Amino acid sequence: MNGFADWARIWVEGGNGGDGCVSFRREKHVPKGGPDGGDGGKGGDVFMVVDMRIGTLLDFKHLRRVRAGNGGNGKGKRMSGRGGRDVLLKVPPGTVVKDAQTNEIIADLAPGSNPVLVARGGRGGRGNARFATPIQKAPRWAEKGEKGEKRELILELKLLADVGLVGRPNVGKSTLLRRLSAARPRVGNYPFTTLRPHLGLVRLNQYRSFVMADIPGLVEGAHKGKGLGAQFLKHIERTKVLVFLLDAQSEDPLKELDSLRQELKLFNQALPDKPSLVAVNKIDLVRDRSHFPPSFSCLSALTGEGINDFLRRLGRMLKRGEEIEVYD
Numbered sequence: 001m002n003g004f005a006d007w008a009r010i011w012v013e014g015g016n017g018g019d020g021c022v023s024f025r026r027e028k029h030v031p032k033g034g035p036d037g038g039d040g041g042k043g044g045d046v047f048m049v050v051d052m053r054i055g056t057l058l059d060f061k062h063l064r065r066v067r068a069g070n071g072g073n074g075k076g077k078r079m080s081g082r083g084g085r086d087v088l089l090k091v092p093p094g095t096v097v098k099d100a101q102t103n104e105i106i107a108d109l110a111p112g113s114n115p116v117l118v119a120r121g122g123r124g125g126r127g128n129a130r131f132a133t134p135i136q137k138a139p140r141w142a143e144k145g146e147k148g149e150k151r152e153l154i155l156e157l158k159l160l161a162d163v164g165l166v167g168r169p170n171v172g173k174s175t176l177l178r179r180l181s182a183a184r185p186r187v188g189n190y191p192f193t194t195l196r197p198h199l200g201l202v203r204l205n206q207y208r209s210f211v212m213a214d215i216p217g218l219v220e221g222a223h224k225g226k227g228l229g230a231q232f233l234k235h236i237e238r239t240k241v242l243v244f245l246l247d248a249q250s251e252d253p254l255k256e257l258d259s260l261r262q263e264l265k266l267f268n269q270a271l272p273d274k275p276s277l278v279a280v281n282k283i284d285l286v287r288d289r290s291h292f293p294p295s296f297s298c299l300s301a302l303t304g305e306g307i308n309d310f311l312r313r314l315g316r317m318l319k320r321g322e323e324i325e326v327y328d
Contacts, residue, residue, distance in 0.1 A: 006157040008060035015043030015068040015084030017122035017145030023076035037128040040145040043121030044068030044084030051090035074127040094160040100152035122146030161213035164236035167245035172281040176301035177214040242276040
């Protein structure tokens with residue numbers, strides 16, 4: 001998991017407001033001037049902002065607490081204190097920000113989202129000039145600045161992809177992504193080669209492309225945390241289409257498919273309702289293909305057999321959804 005993190009917990013604090021000032025006008029020819037204490041400055045705010053260049057929450061693993069700047073105290077001659085420094089925390093697109101105490105979703109930051117205020121700075125206290133009245137002409141008090149807001153947040157990254165690859169370990173998901181895109185996930189002939197999600201840009205033609213996510217292999221009980229599944233299942237919640245990738249050499253592909261769908265349902269009941277395409281990989285290693293239903297897309301990620309038909313089917317599904325993006 002080096003270089004990638006999709007979960008973090010962090011404390012954020014708005015800056016304290018500055019104190020108001022108690023001061024009276026003192027000039028050579030005005031021995032009894034009125035109050036002129038200025039207001040304290042507002043404490044800085046903490047914002048979350050999307051940065052398209054970032055793809056992980058790794059930085060927040062080492063950044064446990066963030067505090068905006070305090071407001072300056074007011075001064076005489078009605079001079080207000082300076083405002084506290086704001087803090088902009090940059091997060092990758094797809095980050096969900098939650099309140100750690102209530103689990104309430106504060107923000108779901110998609111590309112193009114406006115900065116979101118996550119901890120408000122305290123208001124500055126009023127100086128004594130604010131309290132002067134015809135009856136109380138020389139107030140000798142001022143307000144203290146307000147404390148900044150403190151919150152514990154949970155950051156959860158859910159990858160933004162059009163298509164999610166779902167399958168058992170070692171069925172060839174990474175090989176397929178390498179075949180279809182410029183992504184270079186690690187591949188190998190053993191389970192759990194993929195230890196983190198990978199994204200790849202797949203071109204259907206000159207004008208239409210989509211993003212595909214390779215999710216680490218799911219084993220039975222993944223929704224409970226077995227294997228590496230539970231921590232990655234959330235990454236397919238946003239996808240528009242699921243591709244169930246099966247191994248052509250499996251003893252019972254249909255049973256394997258039912259098991260995958262069951263894992264998704266146990267994790268999130270809405271997942272099995274997503275549009276889906278079933279693909280059978282490693283078709284080059286079997287002779288008899290008659291037992292695969294016509295609705296299945298048979299292919300070989302290694303040799304390229306069946307890839308064009310697979311992409312045509314996938315392209316039609318995405319087009320029906322009318323949500324496919326065009327990427328430069």
